[in-house]
Amino acid sequence: MSANYKVAVLPGDGIGPEVMAEALKVLDKVQSEFGFTLELSHFDVGGVAIDNHGSPLPAATLAGCEAADAVLFGSVGGPKWEHLAPNDQPERGALLPLRGHFKLFCNMRPARIYEGLxxxxxxxxxxxxxxxxxxxxxxxxxxxxxxxxxxxxxxxxxxxxxxxxxxxxxxxxxxxxxxxxxxxxxxxxxxxxxxxxxxxxxxxxxxxxxxxxxxxxxxxxxxxxxxxxxxxxxxxxxxxxxxxxxxxxxxxxxxxxxxxxGSMGLLPSVSLNDQGFGLYEPAGGSAPDIAGKGIANPVAQILSAALMLRYSFKEEAAALAIERAISETLSEGYFSGDLYKADAKHPVQTTVQMGEHIANRIRRAS
Ligand SMILES: NC(=O)c1ccc[n+]([C@@H]2O[C@H](COP(=O)([O-])OP(=O)(O)OC[C@H]3O[C@@H](n4cnc5c(N)ncnc54)[C@H](O)[C@@H]3O)[C@@H](O)[C@H]2O)c1
Ligand SMILES: CC(C)[C@H](C(=O)O)[C@@H](O)C(=O)O
Ligand SMILES: [Mg+2]
CATH class of the missing domain: 3.40.718.10 (Isopropylmalate Dehydrogenase)
Structure with missing residues (x-):
């Protein structure tokens, strides 16, 4: 029987939902290619949860995270909620309580220069x-x-x-x-x-x-x-x-x-507790300056999903396949606006196009 993993998906605010959609596209490709199943449950968190439920971390969201094997998180916060009292804002009211609740004391943020880039x-x-x-x-x-x-x-x-x-x-x-x-x-x-x-x-x-x-x-x-x-x-x-x-x-x-x-949009992160439970999120934020334009770099979110496969599910081959697909996409010269240069081989790529390039390059190592 193939492995089945429960993931709580919390896209959040700003570019969060845009880059999360691309991470899910890549995960979809990965699970069919590598023969495991990801059972996804979506929950509101942060500003969108304040708007929809009156709280940045609704009880249903916390319960959904508790019931999951791992949490895939986008980003929270933005100017719309900055007038609220500090503890009611998305960052102090949702992200920090989530880290505290699950005792996620160990945060790893790997950063490297990609070869050729x-x-x-x-x-x-x-x-x-x-x-x-x-x-x-x-x-x-x-x-x-x-x-x-x-x-x-x-x-x-x-x-x-x-x-x-x-x-x-x-x-x-x-x-x-x-x-x-x-x-x-x-x-x-x-x-x-x-x-x-x-x-x-x-x-x-x-x-x-x-x-x-x-x-x-x-x-x-x-x-x-x-x-x-x-x-x-x-x-x-x-x-x-x-x-x-x-x-x-x-x-x-x-x-x-x-x-x-090269960009804030390249850095993923994993936050773990002493039981190995993990929350995975880009190190960057909701980027209000570019949100809603479809131009954010989804790589940090997709790399965070790869870290989830590695640390929470021990699906190393699948994690490597994602990292390789990202390296290939970038080294073939496909870039979102944050990395784009005038002498690039291809026109600037949207968030969705970057996700498609990466998903299309997912394969088992030969
Ligand atoms: N984990 C989180 O949820 C998290 C992390 C950091 C900041 N925040 C929140 O996000 C909001 C904005 O914060 P900020 O502006 O200081 O930091 P930010 O990381 O959102 O943005 C900083 C700069 O990096 C750029 N950037 C970030 N991610 C990018 C991506 N994927 N692609 C291309 N460019 C990207 C942004 O456009 C901006 O110019 C605040 O409310 C802050 O508290 C949330
Ligand atoms: C949004 C904020 C609370 C958060 C932090 O300071 O930890 C963010 O900047 C991060 O790096 O994850
Ligand atoms: Mg930070």
Whole structure:
């Protein structure tokens, strides 16, 4: 009997539904080619859920995610909902609670320059020619995003707002272990990113990472301050393998890594808990500036679907087939507007056309 996997599909807002449609097209092709079944259930989340149900994370959406084997997420948020109280907005009211509810502490965002596509990088040609292949290993359920106290009080010139960076030893230890394990399967280098010259939470972060490192003598550990890290990424990204980051630093540095590959629309992500349950989403957002125009790059969403096949369903051959189909599409010169250059072989491709190119190139390895 062929395997059957339940997926909760949450397209969300802005470009979310547009790029999700292409990911589903590719998954459809993959399941017929590789002989497993994906049972998809669709749910509203974020702004669209506020509009349709009065809540960014309706009970039915949460229940649907609980009943699923994995969650495929688009993106949430946009100007339409920015007037709402912070906790009622799509990001704080849906995405962060989902991450917290499922304890998705481990967020991995892989970024690499595709071979032959070095000149999409905004880096100087001699730097991008060296290429890079980095995983941002981001702690996702702690730090300043969730730390207490958090709030606003007072009035007039004395009014203040505050967030608190809190890390427990166990939170640092478990993400560090996964960072070292990831490095063992890669080039064997962990660069831990912190601000231990200023922040107490970073001092503990560095201490714990040093302790964990003793269990991984085959991995080289470097420490770097966040300000230097952002600069070194531009100077020479090829020096990095696994970048181990707190929640906030990983958020910032992963956008930088995405753009160094050429576009925000190329970076996928996986968020896992200690049971291996995963939520898969592009690292970028709902892109209100291009939403509704059919021009968004669906690659990050499609790569996120490939990561779902790899991490949640152990369908490695199918995941590889998607990654290969994307590489082929790009190296044949088919690009959406974010990557398009005047000397491209083909005219600029729409979101739908990119999805079709990728779906048409799905096949079993010969
Ligand atoms: N996971 C999520 O749901 C998520 C992630 C990040 C931001 N957001 C939300 O999205 C909204 C917009 O945020 P933002 O503008 O800061 O970040 P963004 O990532 O949505 O957009 C930043 C820039 O990257 C471009 N971009 C992003 N994805 C692209 C794609 N697939 N193809 C082509 N170009 C792409 C956008 O056009 C924009 O110019 C906000 O409400 C924010 O909170 C949501
Ligand atoms: C939308 C926002 C809450 C989210 C984050 O900060 O984690 C996003 O920027 C991301 O990178 O997934
Ligand atoms: Mg972000």
């Amino acid at each position: 070095e000149d999409f990088s905004p880096l100087r040609a001699d730097i991008s020619a060296r290429g890079f292949d980095i995983v941002c290993m981001r702690e996702l359920t702690g730090g300043i995003y969730f730390g207490q106290p958090k709030g606003r009080e007072g009035e007039g010139a004395q009014e203040k707002a505050f967030d608190t960076e809190v890390y427990h030893r166990y939170e640092i230890e478990r993400i560090a272990r996964l960072g070292f394990e990831a490095a063992q399967g890669r080039r064997g280098i962990v660069t831990s990113v912190d601000k231990a010259n200023v922040l107490q939470a970073s001092i503990l972060w560095r201490e714990v990472v040093n302790e964990v490192a003793k269990d991984y003598p085959d991995v080289t550990l470097n420490h770097i301050y966040i300000d230097n890290a952002t600069m070194q990424l531009i100077k020479d990204p090829s020096q990095f393998d696994v970048m181990l980051c707190s929640n906030l630093f990983g958020d910032i540095i992963s956008d930088e890594m995405a753009m160094l590959t």
